Amino acid sequence: MMNIDKKNVIDSYSKMSYFMWNENILIVLMSDRNENSSNYVPDERFVGEKEWFFLLWISYHKMQNNGTISTPDLCKILPISQQTISRRILELEEKKLIIRNFEGRGGELELTTEGYAQLNNIYEQLKIISLKASNETTYCGTLLSGMGEGAHYIKHPQYLEQFYKKIGFFPYFGTLNLKLSPTMDNLLQNYINNYPTIIIDGFVGESRTYGEVKCVKVQMWPRNNVHNQVSGALLKIQRTSHKSHILEFISEQYLRDFFKIEDGSKICFKFI
Numbered sequence: 001m002m003n004i005d006k007k008n009v010i011d012s013y014s015k016m017s018y019f020m021w022n023e024n025i026l027i028v029l030m031s032d033r034n035e036n037s038s039n040y041v042p043d044e045r046f047v048g049e050k051e052w053f054f055l056l057w058i059s060y061h062k063m064q065n066n067g068t069i070s071t072p073d074l075c076k077i078l079p080i081s082q083q084t085i086s087r088r089i090l091e092l093e094e095k096k097l098i099i100r101n102f103e104g105r106g107g108e109l110e111l112t113t114e115g116y117a118q119l120n121n122i123y124e125q126l127k128i129i130s131l132k133a134s135n136e137t138t139y140c141g142t143l144l145s146g147m148g149e150g151a152h153y154i155k156h157p158q159y160l161e162q163f164y165k166k167i168g169f170f171p172y173f174g175t176l177n178l179k180l181s182p183t184m185d186n187l188l189q190n191y192i193n194n195y196p197t198i199i200i201d202g203f204v205g206e207s208r209t210y211g212e213v214k215c216v217k218v219q220m221w222p223r224n225n226v227h228n229q230v231s232g233a234l235l236k237i238q239r240t241s242h243k244s245h246i247l248e249f250i251s252e253q254y255l256r257d258f259f260k261i262e263d264g265s266k267i268c269f270k271f272i
């Protein structure tokens, strides 16, 4: 799970609600904000953190378990005491978020429509949080050598001219490759898929086709020297032979010298 403390989440929501209005978020926010005040009256529909995790676990393990899950199944899967699991199941039943179906094997747990709707609320909120996080966070990856092909593409006049016109500099002839953890890459893809990017158009040249490249401007620095910052761009190359979590960057500088780095060095970047 994402490691975000409650205050930050709430602060982010209050800022975000201006541009991403969503009725469901308002309900959760109001419940949270009033929690400590003397006239706080709990909203019956409010799904607390323990409940929603259970809804998530039940529905997820149900899918993994050929579409059926019972309380004893959950007790085997979850590292939680049987008493706690039984208590949560009762609470969810009382709130009509799940039902127990006594046909078939007996005691199969089912989410009600309201249960799924509550999970969907959380999903909507998580989407907004990760969208914002994908924009604001600092990513760090590990430098690695590639196939020595980046330079060939960067120096092609039809790419070069577009880099200058659209990004504002003539890049060093090559791409700096950083390997990201797959989890961090998932967050980053959220940015690429949802925020505007600069498009370097593909073209046909010398009897072959060159693909489109999406670019995002970044600020980069070696992890051990945050003051040594350089601007550059992350490239999302349509026809790349690299896996998604191997990122390619361009910069005006030859970064291996500028940052004094070698394969294995940690490099960080932020979108600007």
Ligand SMILES: Cc1cc2nc3c(=O)[nH]c(=O)nc-3n(C[C@H](O)[C@H](O)[C@H](O)COP(=O)(O)O)c2cc1C
Pocket: 145, 146, 147, 148, 149, 150, 151, 153, 154, 159, 175, 176, 177, 209, 210, 211, 212, 213, 235, 237, 239, 240, 241, 242, 248
């Ligand atoms: C600007 C740019 C455009 C590219 N366009 C193509 C392309 O059209 N077709 C293709 O097979 N590879 C294309 N590539 C990707 C390279 O084949 C390769 O995946 C990558 O650049 C290798 O980089 P490396 O030598 O740093 O590992 C392009 C690379 C860059 C930098």
Ligand SMILES: Nc1ccn([C@@H]2O[C@H](COP(=O)(O)OP(=O)(O)O)[C@@H](O)[C@H]2O)c(=O)n1
Pocket: 144, 145, 146, 147, 148, 149, 150, 151, 152, 172, 173, 174, 175, 176, 177, 249, 250, 251, 252, 253, 254, 255, 256, 257
């Ligand atoms: N702005 C840049 C671009 C590439 N480079 C490096 O320049 C070399 C040539 O880039 P390349 O893309 O042709 O080669 P590889 O990344 O495949 O090794 C590589 O060692 C890159 O790491 C750099 O230091 N700074």
